[in-house]
Amino acid sequence: MFTLREFYEADSIKDAYDILTKSKRNMVLGGNMFLKMSNKKLGVGIDLSNLHLNKININDRIISIGTSVTLSQLEENSFLQSYSGGVIKKMIETISSKQLRNMATVGASVYANYGFSDIVPVFLALNARVHLYNGGWMNLSDFINRRKTSGNRDILIEVEIPIEESFAYYTGVRATAGDFCILNLTLSRIKDEFKVVVGARPMKAIIAERTSEYITEHYDILTFDELVKNAGEILVNEVEFGTNMRASKEYRTYLSKGLLQKALKEVLNENIAYD
Template sequence: MFDIKDILEPETLEEALELLNQNSQLKIIAGGTDVLIRLHHRNIKDIELLSIRKIKGLDEIKMLEDGSIEIGAMATFAQIFRSDIIEKNIKVLGEGAVSMGGPQVRNMATIGGNVCNGAVSADSAPALFALNAKLKLRSKDNERIVPIQEFYLGPGRVDIKSDEILLSLIIEKQNYENTRGHYIKFSNRKAMDIAMVSVAVVSSIENNKFKDLRIALGVSAPTPIRCSEAETYAKGIEITDENINKIAELAVGSSKSRNSWRASKDFREHLIKELTKRGIKKTIEIEGGEDNE
């Protein structure tokens, strides 16, 4: 049995924000795949839930007038990887979405819940970091935009106030236009397991040189991270195996891997280097394939 004191189900955003404003103890539930597991293990007790599932429009995935892509916080992972907008413009996020759990989980789990849970293993996080995603948060009296790298504060901690709801995630046109991306997840089992290490690579290539290269890691530090030193080194350099190896080595340097029951520090660092190289080479392959179409 779940230890739930009460569950509220507002049908409008305004009603939900008013309820949060009145009661700071309410816990927002989206798909429920994270909260219900914690309840099952008795990590949280006597909880009051605020379900936002009935609020219309929070699951929309749309292209804005300025070319930005807005993904509603209630969009499920199934919706994300089936979206034509995602497939055409930011396929790297769709790859992260389809790697999460099984079909039943993907049909329920939402991108907003995945991010707000603050887990370093979140399958959406590396792609969102590599795409410089921004989060739109609203309270009764205020709305703010937070870059995703500032949203993650530490393991399981994110910058969302008790009276706020995450409305959507925004990927600006400048962060996806003329880029290619790839997401790789390594886990102990091939199916339905959390990542041991995950890597998202987004690249822009011109004249056989990296015009831009973004590398984001999951399960490689207390929060998802970007590999800034590797990215700076890559900018403007020629695409060669030697340079790709150097970039991958610098990516390892950005990580803060540690020993755990799931993997040793040395093994994680080996994975980071190898998966980074594979991710970079895949984006180069995609670029070449599309140029030859």
């Protein structure tokens, strides 16, 4: 169990940021689901509960998700239950238990960018951006690849997803229902551009750029079997897999082709009218 020297309820984002940057031992608190399994000794634990960042705002262009929104809020939002084939709701339903989803927050999941994350790959596939207090707006893909240092610590305010004509499919493999993924894969089709994102490699999620480009250029030319075979070979040569306590590098490499085949079947069979 982690310990705090002090618990602090921030009354503004600036207030929270000032406290955060005073010491590298200070930390913004989210749902604490992963943190509570650690033995970290922290300085000030900064609580954002009073800042009204637990809202999901939707207009005709964007979905804005506050950093304190819980996974259950995402799961239960009526618009997200159908947007892009309901991929966000379907992904969240696979994450552990309802009790955990009631506590885990979007901001903590995205900012920490854990390798086992299910959320980050789906958000990447949907072209998400993040809004940081000090760093401003940036693409999620740039944020997760940014080297974190004590000098660029920041506070995530919101995640923004553009509303586009899209369909996405998430799939993953777990040893048991409540466990972390051994491997997950998300495939999105936005207009006629495809994006493949692989997570739980076990390293952080990555966009398979060459695989995505190949599918985009050949999905309506090749037979399904040819597309699956060729794209699968590109995927395993492009994406680096690793070994940990859940699976070997070789097993993850083998799984990735099967997950891609499953995702392609779902996305290509979805009847969407494209302009």
